[in-house]
Amino acid sequence: MRQNMICYIFIGLLLATGLFNVAAGETLPDYIDISVDEAWNLLSDTSNGIQIPIDVRTDSEWKSERIDTPFPEDPRHFTLSKLQTEEGLQEFISMYNGSDIILYCRSGGRSSSAAYIISQSNFSGTIYNMVGGITDWKSSGYPTKLGNTPPYTPDIPDGPDICNINIFYNFSINISDPDEDAVRAGWDWNNDDYVDEWTDFYASGSKVMVTHKWTQPGVYPIKVLVEDRVGDYSSFSDTLIVTVNSPPIDLGIDGESSGKTGESYKYTLTCTDPEGDDVYYYIDWGDNTNTGWIGPYKSGDSINISHIWTERGGYTIKAKAKDIYDAESDWVTLKVTMPISLY
Template identity: 35%
Template sequence: MKRLKNRYINIIIIYIIIILVPLTPVTQGTDDATSHPLFLSQTLYVGGAGPNNYTKIQDAIDNANDYDIIFVYRGIYQEYLSINKQITLIGETREHTTIQGNYANNIIKIQANNVKIMRFTIQKGKIGIYLTYSSFFTITENTIIDNWEGIGLLSSSQGIISSNIIKNNDFEGINPVNTSQIQISANIIQTSLEGIFLHSSTANTIHGNTIKDHIYGIEATQSSNSNNLYHNNFYVNDQNAKDTCTNNWDDNYPSGGNYWDDYTGSDINGDGIGDTPYNIPGGTNKDYYPLMEHWNEPPYAPSNQNPRNHETGVPTNAVLSVYVADPMEDAMDITFYDASDHSVIGSVYDIPSFSTASVIWENLLNNTVYSWYTIAYDGEYTNQSETWFFTVSGSTNTQPNPPTITGPSEGKPKIEYTYTLTTTDPDTDNLSYYIDWGDGTQSGWLGPIVSGDSLTTTHTFMTKGIYTIKAKAKDTYGLESDWGFLEVTIPKTMTIQPIFIKIIEKFLFVFPLLRHLFSQSFFSG
């Protein structure tokens, strides 16, 4: 009887084990965060106030644990970051959360798996973001500008680079070296020597990007084989592509290949696909199904909202504004919604990419919390923003005063000059500044900073001319000032090709003696 009893007990134990084993998660040797379902994370803050708040981003990184989130409030952070743990780094808005250097080092260096970098402007570094031996990373919704190289990758894999604006970098926009299985999608990659330079990199997917104004749009070399490249738009490059390897340049029929602005074939049957292949220079590769019109991607999610999320003291007639951008640079219709019942607050139409859309939400109730969101529509696709909240105080809002601009009123081309903007807000709201340099370039919104404090920035006029700098201020509720003005006269100087003078100037910044000798030789008179 005792032996029979033990046998029943063993059967019951085995049955329990069979039931429970499928419920136990199995780890497959990956560093993906989803394989750690019980991990506990915390959120650290930079630039705010209260517990877990830091002044410097690197201090927050150093004190973070794996899987922690670091949220960075708006501001300009003069730092070079080193990330060697699995964290998420999020900026409040990419337009106003800036990490910048002075070209002395890489702005963000990543040597870890499961790192996410989101919503920053990253500028003035050797490499904007440099990933080495990293996997399962995400680089998204950033603006990466004015670096020697935008994004560099070495021996990295299984990551995502999407919805970034990568512009005005000297050498490569994106440079994968010995890198595989990366998804590069929906980025604007513009104005560098090469848009994407693949070196010994395989099995990557590059699709839905706008690639314009480079010497080479995309170049594949050194056994960069088995990459898939399709639905990209190539505009105004000296040479759209060069491929000495073996790669796939289309997604078959009817999905199609890429849009090439120099394709001369016809589309007799009107299916949107060229009737003859597009030959890729450098080897025997072809895009067998070239697109007759540019490929469209959805707009980026509206961002840089005003009022800021959880803002208090918002007036009863609130100015709502968002920054909008489209990877194909299409104009958009922007609709603002009351999140409580999804009713329409207002709409604005044909808003250019890389600009601000705004409406007024009138007759709000005092001491009431409101929620809202926006949807951008480019004529084919839509994208919805996050939902934001603010509290009405019943106060009125007064327009900021026009900024005063101080700095050199004359100078020479290709020399960097410093300008200072100052103004006040009658309601003592924090202020952001927007500068139109008068030479076809703009700063975007800079700040916010405290009312009455000065904003200092630099600019280089590239050619002879008389320029009118104008600047305006915007308070935390989106109400803008009138323009302030300063006229600057730039005489003629020696002509040097812009991309080379820009590189030379950065070297001269590092070596002051050379800068002195160079200025005596080239910039006299």
């Protein structure tokens, strides 16, 4: 594989310098040379599909000036030097496989080398090489962007401040950029100043929504920063404090397991809420009747409730509890039989 990569680089350099000629009957590299006019026509109109322009110049060249095309056909950056490594090539394929890509550089040499390397890999997609690069692009009067300004710092995230464990909740943020570059949001879910989750890129000014759940109760300050397509970051937003609540535990039901139809039987229920919240109970008597949610009751207090079965048979009592934030416990059951009738 390393020998193949060296071969790709060497042939790419020959292509870029014009020292390599394809003999009659040999297969040409599987990419298409296009002019800057053809590139502009592709990148200024999404009715012909989505083409992704990719700048293969150095980091400093990219940040200094790049072509300016509208989202979602705005330019991306992936250096030729990175593409010339096996790891870099595989990363590129994982990012853009199946896409139509337009490679460009300063004048077309490096993008030609990049196009050849990609065309000889397992990349599936249409590969265009923009002949003349950004130099011809500017000479033809097409727009560019100079330098870069970091994205705006977002406002505090919007979402619930009390959540129950193991349930997904929606959170949203508005993200924008002074240069109108595409932007994405990075979510820090545990206040450690590291991004735990990135969204996709969106047009500047978009409202972005994500879902998240917590598996452990606690207090979680969450915040967001924004990255633009050029690679600059905003500061983190102010934090939204989210309290993650757990459901009642140790639910128990106690009472007679057999009896007579038409006679009232008392059952005792108790549970504990880890946060000390008041609790509600729901009891299904197994005979197509139930209590609905009853309460609230103090955490840890026992309650007594009675029921009369009117028909002989076997029944399964099911009960569960919830706290004031609707976090529900698991069901508990008790089997009862009513073999004797008073009537």
